[in-house]
Amino acid sequence: MSRGASSFFRLNDHGIDVAGLRRALDDRHCGAVVGFDGIVRDHHGGRAVSELRYEAYAELAEREGQVIVEEARAKFAVRRIVAEHRVGLLAIGEIAVYVGVAAAHRDAAFSACRYVIDEIKARVPIWKHEHYADGAAEWIHPD
Amino acid sequence: MSRGASSFFRLNDHGIDVAGLRRALDDRHCGAVVGFDGIVRDHHGGRAVSELRYEAYAELAEREGQVIVEEARAKFAVRRIVAEHRVGLLAIGEIAVYVGVAAAHRDAAFSACRYVIDEIKARVPIWKHEHYADGAAEWIHPD
Amino acid sequence: MQLHVRYFASLRDLAGRDAERIEHAGDAVSLYERLAHRHGISMPRSRVRLAVNGAFVAWTQTLHDGDEVVFLPPVSGG
């Protein structure tokens, strides 16, 4: 298996298996794994949220996500990065995104995990459609 | 249950159940969970490591670990922190320490997780006895 | 030239469709202005990114017959 094959970003339309992704990070040379779970909260901007829908421009999202993962591997001394982002309808408490990083040392693992989630949020063409408890719904397009 | 009861540091002499600890972080108000796994590596300082033993001054370790968790809860906008550290004999690849933090937002979750693991490593009376592939063994007492 | 335009998120809701084929002779800027006017899209172009054939490109990118053109409103994944 090539070095790159152990790191990836991909979309997920059925449910993120954090335990399975975590196993993909196992590596005898790694002393540190940092994982980030982004979870659907029950509120946003003071409004009660009932559920979310994520929509992606899939081809570009997976391409851009993979670019971000490769950037992080170039910038930080890490061995493996796995990242998945949900699309479709999500309930409160469901995992919307997972980023896991394995590295020899924790400093690089923390930095790379933070980099990947920050860049995903800033650059990957995925949009959140929030459904509120009062029946309204809104696309989130941050300024 | 008091607010404090959902956050803890404790020693573990049998095996860290990351999935179970992760479930203890579930909280409808939290959008971010950051987890750190410290794992027994197969090498240290250029030497091949075969296994490790962690020894703790248990009473003080648990007290100091709890102090660190409470410091992090005071410094950062987080809701729950769970941390466990193994004692006893560990094989390569076993989890030596887990720190999980749940927060409304990722910035606080990353900062608190990093704070807790850094302070555990600096302050909690736990010592690593490294066993090397060549049969030697050494207590690690960092400068 | 004929272009294949795809819409996502709020722009899809406003356009009332996922995609459309359109004959267009100008550049991407004039295409956005034309389609924004047609579909009542008020989002200023400064907030929109352009993708052509599945890659981010600058608004100065020359369009070609058969291109897939996507106007991307600000993203909100994570």
Place this chain on the structure above:
Amino acid sequence: MQLHVRYFASLRDLAGRDAERIEHAGDAVSLYERLAHRHGISMPRSRVRLAVNGAFVAWTQTLHDGDEVVFLPPVSGG
């Protein structure tokens, strides 16, 4: 006064025991020097932290009869 001294990690290996009871009239500094000499502990006191009755304390802490005294070499958890 009688003190209960406990040892951990390399200090335990050098002392050849987990703990011992000792009669001592002085302070924690003189106790460490005395026990380091007895057990061949070469670690300078500047690298050692002191705990009394399960809490970190300064080396100037006054000891009392029955205290549990622990000399903590640099820690290496995590």
